[in-house]
Each structure stands twice: as C-alpha cells, then as structure tokens.
Amino acid sequence: MKYRQLTTEQLNEMHKEFAVFLASQKIDATKWQEIKDTKPKRVEEALNLFSDLVWEKVLSKTKYLSNLSKKNLNLFRCDTESIHRIVIKCSKENFDFSKKEDYKWFINNSKDTSLSYFKGQKSYFKENNLEIFELIEKGCVITNGDLYESVFKIID
Numbered sequence: 126m127k128y129r130q131l132t133t134e135q136l137n138e139m140h141k142e143f144a145v146f147l148a149s150q151k152i153d154a155t156k157w158q159e160i161k162d163t164k165p166k167r168v169e170e171a172l173n174l175f176s177d178l179v180w181e182k183v184l185s186k187t188k189y190l191s192n193l194s195k196k197n198l199n200l201f202r203c204d205t206e207s208i209h210r211i212v213i214k215c216s217k218e219n220f221d222f223s224k225k226e227d228y229k230w231f232i233n234n235s236k237d238t239s240l241s242y243f244k245g246q247k248s249y250f251k252e253n254n255l256e257i258f259e260l261i262e263k264g265c266v267i268t269n270g271d272l273y274e275s276v277f278k279i280i281d
Contacts, residue, residue, distance in 0.1 A: 126173045128180040128258050136172070139179065146175050184254035189270035190261070193222045198231070200273040201265065203257055209246040211276050215239055235279050242280040 136143060147157055150171070160167050190201040198213040213222075213231070217239040221227050231240070249256050261267070 127177045127255075128184075129176065129262075130172055131176045131179060135179075136175075142179070143175055146178070147171070180258065181254060183267075184257050187257050187267050189268045189273050190257070190265040191268045191272065192260075192263070192265045193228075195221045195223065198222045199265070200276060201260065202270065202273050202277075203253065205253065207246045207248045208256065210244065211273065211280070212243045213276065214241045214243075216241070235276070242276070244277075244280060 131139070144154075147153075152160070152171075160171075188203055190203065192199040192201075196215055200211040200213070202209040215222070215227075215231065217237075220230075220239075222231065234240075
C-alpha cells in the first residue's frame with residue numbers, strides 16, 4: 126500500500142465510487158458479499174487498492190495546503206518541481222491562529238508589526254504525491270490557495 130487506507134467514514138462517503146471500482150473488477154454486490162464473508166484478506170486488498178487510487182487522484186490535483194497552530198500559520202504551494210512554503214508567526218500575547226476572531230484579526234491586520242513572514246522552497250526528496258500526503262498526515266489541509274496567494278503578494 127502506497128498511502129493509507131481510507132477511513133470508514135471516507136469509504137462510506139465514496140460508496141458509489143467504490144461500487145464502480147468493484148464493477149471494474151467484475152465484482153457485483155452478491156460476489157462482494159461472498160468475498161466479505163469468506164476472504165477477509167481479499168477485502169483488505171480491494172480496500173487498499175481503492176484507497177491508493179483515491180489518494181493518487183486527490184494528491185495529483187492538490188496545489189495548496191495549510192496548517193494552523195497557535196502562533197504559526199504554514200502555507201504551502203505544491204508545484205511540479207518543488208514545494209513553496211510561507212510561515213507566518215504572531216508574537217501577540219494570547220494569539221491563536223486557530224481561533225476565529227484571531228484569524229480574522231490577522232486577515233484584517235496583515236501588516237501589523239507583531240506578524241513575521243518567512244518564505245522558502247525545497248525540491249521534492251521523494252515522489253511529489255508522497256510528500257504532499259506526508260504533509261496531510263502531519264495535519265495540513267487542502268485549500269484553494271487564496272490565502273497563500275494573498276500573503277505571497279504582501280511579502281513579495
């Protein structure tokens with residue numbers, strides 16, 4: 126398995142896609158039930174293969190990621206050759222990027238002296254999608270990139 130198996134919740138949300146996947150493997154509902162009842166290893170293999178296919182599709186389309194913590198906001202742009210990163214740190218007392226009101230304050234006060242901006246980039250050490258997946262597993266979420274591009278304009 127290249128990535129990780131989708132969670133039960135994720136698999137439940139993709140039950141139609143999974144049915145199409147099974148059909149492409151010439152497995153109908155009756156046969157799938159029989160496999161589930163008698164061949165748990167085959168079930169695991171099918172779930173792993175489907176999960177990898179889903180992850181591969183999602184990761185191939187992922188261009189932006191973000192990760193919020195109390196004092197830091199990490200923004201990533203994933204290009205074909207490298208990952209660009211912007212880190213925003215806030216030195217304000219009791220500030221927390223994950224709190225809605227603090228995040229809103231940041232958006233409205235992006236040039237405040239309590240905010241520090243750092244940017245950098247690195248080439249991929251592994252396959253692009255594997256590195257993007259690792260960032261997701263460490264807490265990043267996929268975004269539309271609006272915040273990254275806005276902050277990039279501020280600091281460029």
